[in-house]
Amino acid sequence: MKIVNIVPGFGGSFYCGNCLRDSAFTQSLREEGHDAIVLPMYMPLTATSQTKAEDMPVFYGAVNIYLRQQFPLMRRMPAWMEKFFDSAPILKFAASKSGSTRAQGLEKLTESMLLGEKGYQNKELDHLVDFLKDHVKPDIVHFSNALLLGMAGRIREEVGVPVVCSLQDEDVWVDAMEGSWIERIWNLMTEKGRDVDAFVSVSSWFAGVMQEKMHIPSEKIHMVPIGVKPGQYEASLPAANPPAIGYLSRICEENGFEILVDAFIRLKADPQFIDLVLIATGGMTGDDKPFIRRQLKKLAKNNLGKCITILDEFTPGKLGGFFKSLTVMSVPVLKGEAFGLYQLEALASGVPLVQPALGAFPEVIRSTGGGVTYHPNTAEGLAAKLAGVLTDRAGLEQMSRAGRRSVEEKYDSSLLTGKMLEVYSQLVRK
DSSP: OEEEEEEEOOOSSBOOHHHHHHHHHHHHHHHTTOEEEEEEESSOOOTTOSSOOOOOOOBSOHHHHHHHHHOGGGGGOOHHHHHHHTSHHHHHHHHHHOOOOOOTTOHHHHHHHHTGGGSTTHHHHHHHHHHIIIIIOOSEEEESSGGGGGGHHHIIIIIOOOEEEEESSHHHHHTTSOTTHHHHHHHHHHHHGGGOSEEEESSHHHHHHHHHHHTOOGGGEEEOOOOBOGGGSOOOOOOOSSOEEEEESOOSTTTTHHHHHHHHHHHHTSGGGTTOEEEEESBOOGGGHHHHHHHHHHHHHTTOGGGEEEESOOSGGGOHHHHHTOSEEOOOOTTOOSOOHHHHHHHHTTOOEEEESOTTHHHHHHHHOSEEEESSOSHHHHHHHHHHHHTOHHHHHHHHHHHHHHHHHHOBHHHHHHHHHHHHHHHHHO
16 A cells, blocks of 8 residues: 655654654554655654655745745745755755744644645645655555645545544644634634544544544544554663653643653652652753743752753654663643653653643553553642652552553554554545
8 A cells, every 4th residue: 555644844853752653653654565655744854753764855845835924925936946945955944943833923824724725835735736646646645633634625636545634732733823713723624624534543532622623523533542663662660779750852831841840849858859860851942942941040049950951862762761761751741632652652661650630641541550640730749749659669660560561562553553554444445
């Protein structure tokens, strides 16, 4: 089967679990003998990608779509100028300067992208459809997320193949928009969702969220969780000397880093945690740097500046040492998450989780037995739960073994790739 995965490229400045998931899934399809390729959007695939560089063109180049949206004159730019702004050096420069992942200010661009052939990026859609029809000729086209649905109708009609769409954290982007834009964008996504043959959610919880927001019929939605390759992770028992709390995600306010810092300060006031350290990694955007400086100043004010380590390396091949150094891991995302790849990476490495009872976190904890949840998602709540977990060595080791075993039995990517292929096969046979 020939499968095209259309995924957003990103600047590579922070840990993007969804991006890593898409890349690893394509590689897993190849290992199963299928002809799977990734078509990047906005920016090239980065060094964090687990797929091979294939010199695929970048569609909807970030510079071009921004210029067309903001400046009416640029909507008639000549072909040579389009190629210049889509060139690798220009896109790499744009990626290096990318400072924000916030939706505020990008409402009109989001709407234009969802409008497809009626949006200001219609030329990019023409290029993509022509490329799929004339060069790739796929059996299935799979979108990484529902914010890309403006392309679905044209692809389904002109390429003549089923279209599948993953659902993963779209609400984080849309619900952060200004005022009436939230309802406007959800309505547009609902309309464009009718052009999709099947939706695939990464968790049962998020399937329910998106069914309500996009009015997706039950028969059209499937649940296939995120998976990893257990063999790529070396499991070990939780570190004891020194005990360490880990954090793996983009280091920002939305992902709860301040809650973790404040909880750490509370724990360090207790003499039994005198040796406890905090180790964080996952990168940042330019927007995040002032926030991180404030957290570091807060730690320094409490004489804890030397108790935190922020690691720069967070690519897949560099995380082994990070996990080996941890006793537990916590990423207290303020509003929860659709899944969180970092949870499986920690569990596969034998690191128990302490997560807020939000989003899909309770679903993952129940399924794996590899951690605990707490409520409410405050520094006080997290500190209390961490204190109980860190002082129970037998419980830590039990969760460590259970988490690793569950990843092997339930979240092995080869098993989950088979489930996704079942969805594809049903659509192709129709």
